[in-house]
Amino acid sequence: MRILGKALLKIGQVAEATGLSKRTIDYYTSLGLLTTERTASGYRLYTEDVIQHIQKIEYLKTQRLSLQEILTFFTEREVKTGDAIYQEVQQLQETVNGLEQRLMESTDYEKQEIRLELSRRLTLIASLIAQL
Known part of the structure; x- marks a missing residue:
């Protein structure tokens, strides 16, 4: 069909x-x-x-996003324009920069959590860039 x-x-x-x-x-x-x-x-x-x-x-x-996070990711991206996506990438990059700074100042336990969050944010950035 x-x-x-x-x-x-x-x-x-x-x-x-x-x-x-x-x-x-x-x-x-x-x-x-x-x-x-x-x-x-x-x-x-x-x-x-x-x-x-x-x-x-x-x-x-595989990037450790939950199914609910994935659903949110897809539904929010459907209505965004290229400019909105670009702005979101900029905001995510600022968050990544802050996480990288925290990573240098954190304990070993905190580093694991920060690395996981960095991985999630970088995955979102890559996905957003692919949509441009």
Whole structure:
């Protein structure tokens, strides 16, 4: 099936293409991370770009973002213009600079937490830049 020039995939096809289980895809859909169309007979159909979207989700998970943070990340970026994204990158860079300063002055335990936060912020910066 095709809709507006895009192929529509059944959940099994998406699972096979991404290596995720149908249950995980269902869960992502129930959280609002993925969108689906329903046929008259109740089948869920996903557009072919869902595969790249799932790859982004899985990458952000490797960067230790929670699914709720990932959802927020995607929903906030959908409505932002290039200028808004640029401003957010600038703000994140200021935060990164502050975290780097704290890192030099912190204890070993605090350094682990700061490094994790730095990793998250740098991942967000990279994702934002990719959207420009």
